[in-house]
Amino acid sequence: MxxxxxxxxxxxxxxxxxxxxxxxxxxxxxxxxxxxxxxxxxxxxxxxxxxxxxxxxxxxxxxxxxxxxxGWGLQQLAQAGQSIVVQRVRPQLQTLFEATRETVDISTFHGRQVTFLDRIISDQELRVVPFNDRPRPLHAMANGKAMLSLLDDDRIAALLPEPLARLTPLTLTTLDALRKELDAVRREGFSYDREEHALGVCAIGAPINVPGLPPHAISAVMPATRFEARLPELKEALRACRVAMVGALRMP
CATH class of the missing domain: 1.10.10.10 (Winged helix-like DNA-binding domain superfamily/Winged helix DNA-binding domain)
Structure with a gap:
């Protein structure tokens, strides 16, 4: 040859x-x-x-x-890859938890749903403990929007046919509204869930974009009553966590 x-x-x-x-x-x-x-x-x-x-x-x-x-073969491969990601970023997730004392997580997605890889539950008296059996649509969650911001419009349209599922009266249900919000995520670097997934619960997320890996995201979830007041410090904590995680995931 x-x-x-x-x-x-x-x-x-x-x-x-x-x-x-x-x-x-x-x-x-x-x-x-x-x-x-x-x-x-x-x-x-x-x-x-x-x-x-x-x-x-x-x-x-x-x-x-x-x-x-x-199939089960893909699940085996995914579990192996997820285990490596979790091992590398667990220290940074722990640091994020210690900085916020809120429920924090790292996730990826499969199909139209957010898939949690690791999370640490808040130790505050008033806290958010996610239910494992609740739907986790990408368009209604801060971490989901963060990951969607890494995709182009054609991929998003193919992934999320309208109408988008409404989980609360505040959930975005059209692609036009979602695209406008994703444009803001790309500019600012942060995504938000203001009672769109569950009433009384808010979250802030940030995308984790590492070449060679699928989209990931981190988020901090908390009761709506203290969300807005904490936004400045939450942004600083997530920004630092994102930088540290990207560095850890890029290591050979």
Whole structure:
């Protein structure tokens, strides 16, 4: 094989891997149709079909009546990667907790939902303790908005079809309203949940953007009664935590 042929084969292999990851990122945990995956990734349906068949053969995805959804092989890979992230940033999360004494967390996302990787619960008498069985839609949470701010508008539209689910009277339910807020997140570096996920609860979030890793975010969650007064110090604490976490995750 000539040098040119070797380079061409290498580039082709990289493209296949890139497309496979695009399909995996577009998966919804409850199942996605081939058409939905093609729209979300911008790939031809026939290409998506071939990728899905190959991933299914390795148990990375499962194909059933509800469509294509994550398989146990993907869950094993995700758990291994999440474990590494948690190990590296746990000290910084602990520092954030000590600076705020509020419930703090680091998260990523899967499909349209926030996935918590690690959290520390506030030790204050009046505090927020998240319920594990409550829906965690990206558009209604501070950490979710922080991660969405790292995506382009086309990806967001494919990920979050309208109408957006309303959890409280304050939840954003249109993409136009969400895009305006995400523009502000990109400018300021912080995202907010002002009783959009649960009445009486507010949060501030910040995106964690590290090349080679999926979007992550940190957030501090607290009762609405003390949120606005604490915003200046919360921003300083999250800003310092974000810088420290990015440094830790970039280490070889």
């Amino acid at each position: 000539s040098d040119t042929e070797q380079v061409s084969a290498k580039d082709g292999g990289i493209q296949v891997i890139s497309r496979a990851f695009a399909v995996l990122r577009a998966l919804d945990r409850n199942g996605s149709s081939l058409g939905a995956l093609a729209k979300a990734t911008g790939l031809p349906r026939s290409t998506v079909q071939r990728i899905v068949d190959s991933l299914a053969a390795e148990n990375v995805v499962e194909i059933g009546d509800s469509g294509v959804r994550p």
